[in-house]
Amino acid sequence: MTAVFSHGRLRLYLLKLLAEGPKHGYELIRLLENRFLGLYAPSAGTIYPRLQRMEAEGLVNHTAAGGRKVYEITEAGRAELSQRAGELAELETEIHASVADLTTLAGEIEQQVAGSVRDIKRELREAALQARFAGRPGWQSGRPQWPTPPSRPKESKEQTPPVPPEGRDGQAAADLERAVGQLSGEVHRLARQAGVSAAELRAATAVVSSALTELRRLLRG
Amino acid sequence: MASWTITEPQRIDIEDEVDRLDVSLIAGRLSVVGTDGPPRVEISTASEFRLTVESSGGVLAVRHDVPRTWPGLLQPVWWWLNGRRRFAADVSIAVPYRTPTFVRVGSGSVVASTVHADLTVECASGRTTLLGVDGRVRATVVSGPIEALGCAGDISLETMSGEITLADIAARRLSAKTMSGALTADLDNPPHDSEINLETISGEITIRVREDSDLSVQLNAAHGRVTSAFPDIQGRGRWGSSVTGTIGTGTGKLRANAVGGNISLLCRPVDNDFAADEPKAAEQEPR
Numbered sequence: 001m002t003a004v005f006s007h008g009r010l011r012l013y014l015l016k017l018l019a020e021g022p023k024h025g026y027e028l029i030r031l032l033e034n035r036f037l038g039l040y041a042p043s044a045g046t047i048y049p050r051l052q053r054m055e056a057e058g059l060v061n062h063t064a065a066g067g068r069k070v071y072e073i074t075e076a077g078r079a080e081l082s083q084r085a086g087e088l089a090e091l092e093t094e095i096h097a098s099v100a101d102l103t104t105l106a107g108e109i110e111q112q113v114a115g116s117v118r119d120i121k122r123e124l125r126e127a128a129l130q131a132r133f134a135g136r137p138g139w140q141s142g143r144p145q146w147p148t149p150p151s152r153p154k155e156s157k158e159q160t161p162p163v164p165p166e167g168r169d170g171q172a173a174a175d176l177e178r179a180v181g182q183l184s185g186e187v188h189r190l191a192r193q194a195g196v197s198a199a200e201l202r203a204a205t206a207v208v209s210s211a212l213t214e215l216r217r218l219l220r221g
Numbered sequence: 222m223a224s225w226t227i228t229e230p231q232r233i234d235i236e237d238e239v240d241r242l243d244v245s246l247i248a249g250r251l252s253v254v255g256t257d258g259p260p261r262v263e264i265s266t267a268s269e270f271r272l273t274v275e276s277s278g279g280v281l282a283v284r285h286d287v288p289r290t291w292p293g294l295l296q297p298v299w300w301w302l303n304g305r306r307r308f309a310a311d312v313s314i315a316v317p318y319r320t321p322t323f324v325r326v327g328s329g330s331v332v333a334s335t336v337h338a339d340l341t342v343e344c345a346s347g348r349t350t351l352l353g354v355d356g357r358v359r360a361t362v363v364s365g366p367i368e369a370l371g372c373a374g375d376i377s378l379e380t381m382s383g384e385i386t387l388a389d390i391a392a393r394r395l396s397a398k399t400m401s402g403a404l405t406a407d408l409d410n411p412p413h414d415s416e417i418n419l420e421t422i423s424g425e426i427t428i429r430v431r432e433d434s435d436l437s438v439q440l441n442a443a444h445g446r447v448t449s450a451f452p453d454i455q456g457r458g459r460w461g462s463s464v465t466g467t468i469g470t471g472t473g474k475l476r477a478n479a480v481g482g483n484i485s486l487l488c489r490p491v492d493n494d495f496a497a498d499e500p501k502a503a504e505q506e507p508r
């Protein structure tokens with residue numbers, strides 16, 4: 001049996017659980033733990049950022065019910081789920097394979113941990129680069145621009161949601177944030193479509209970064 | 222007391238109760254898994270040299286018998302000719318969750334998962350993988366990477382040359398040291414009183430802690446840069462920065478030292494609804 005999976009698959013499995021009905025975060029953790037016979041219980045700190053990112057991509061959304069966030073799958077989420085149905089079936093068989101063979105189990109654990117850890121490392125490296133360059137306002141004008149990875153144009157926008165100082169019109173700020181979320185989700189979907197060439201992606205990245213520059217100028221005054 | 226001498230692939234069910242596991246292999250692949258079933262040992266590849274499995278007085282011991290080698294100065298030559306190749310064994314062991322475990326492997330990989338007790342791993346060269354272990358964990362590796370996922374408790378890891386990568390770690394005390402190699406830690410640390418100590422000589426350190434952590438932070442990069450996603454903790458100067466600061470109330474401690482690399486401190490978003498849902502968090506409230 002597979003104890004853990006890499007984060008691409010964790011995300012897929014979260015979608016699958018949400019497709020069975022709306023659930024709140026803690027429920028999702030318990031369900032995941034049960035599926036893995038207790039070998040792996042992801043923490044809230046692992047699940048929550050995933051859900052947040054999936055929400056930004058438009059795959060899930062949440063409603064606040066009784067002081068709790070209840071997550072729900074969207075049409076886009078269902079589309080992704082049906083697109084990856086084969087992968088899901090494979091994952092299910094792996095999970096249900098028995099714990100009987102210790103040697104295979106050991107090999108699987110080693111592989112899966114290596115996979116997840118590699119994913120996390122990549123994610124952290126990206127975040128570190130972002131933090132390094134976001135922290136210096138003069139950087140962008142003075143030096144050549146760090147190329148945004150073309151395959152993930154949405155990354156550049158995650159810095160965009162400007163948190164307005166309190167006291168300004170909250171409605172306008174919420175509208176802006178929603179628009180940014182929509183943009184992010186849409187761009188992600190478009191970029192993942194088949195048949196998009198690298199040149200097109202690069203052009204899209206340029207559009208996004210010029211929009212970002214414009215926004216900076218507008219909002220920083 | 223029961224004892225087996227292994228010369229071919231074999232599966233052994235241990236009938237005695239096991240309350241300590243002691244493994245010492247010269248070369249090979251070893252895995253230890255905590256389960257709720259009965260203890261058992263599987264040898265899928267036996268080495269040319271004898272491997273003994275022994276269960277007595279609650280101690281399950283698996284070890285290579287050290288053979289007679291050539292005398293004196295010729296001994297290293299013998300080991301060079303025979304060591305790795307003729308000793309390589311592939312051993313998997315299942316023990317109850319709460320079995321204190323001591324593991325020593327000369328050359329080869331070690332996998333330990335769901336052991337909820339003291340765990341000590343000593344490995345001269347090879348990859349060490351920890352999954353879901355919880356307890357006092359000590360791992361010392363001379364050359365090779367350490368990877369850990371979903372672990373908790375009191376963790377201390379050390380490698381001379383190799384990378385340390387930690388993900389989803391909820392340890393209260395964590396210490397990780399490497400001489401040459403990157404150190405990457407994604408922590409889901411208990412917010413109030415965690416103690417985190419990371420050191421590397423010639424590698425980068427990347428740490429991600431919870432946004433709601435309470436940590437007093439001290440980051441030293443002798444020849445590198447410090448970057449932080451927390452607005453209160455910002456490095457000054459381009460090279461050789463030392464940064465101190467506080468996240469939240471600063472009841473826990475975070476120290477990171479790098480001599481030749483950069484340090485990045487990142488922030489992991491936390492949903493308060495999630496935390497409030499967890500019964501554990503609710504129990505802790507009347508502190």
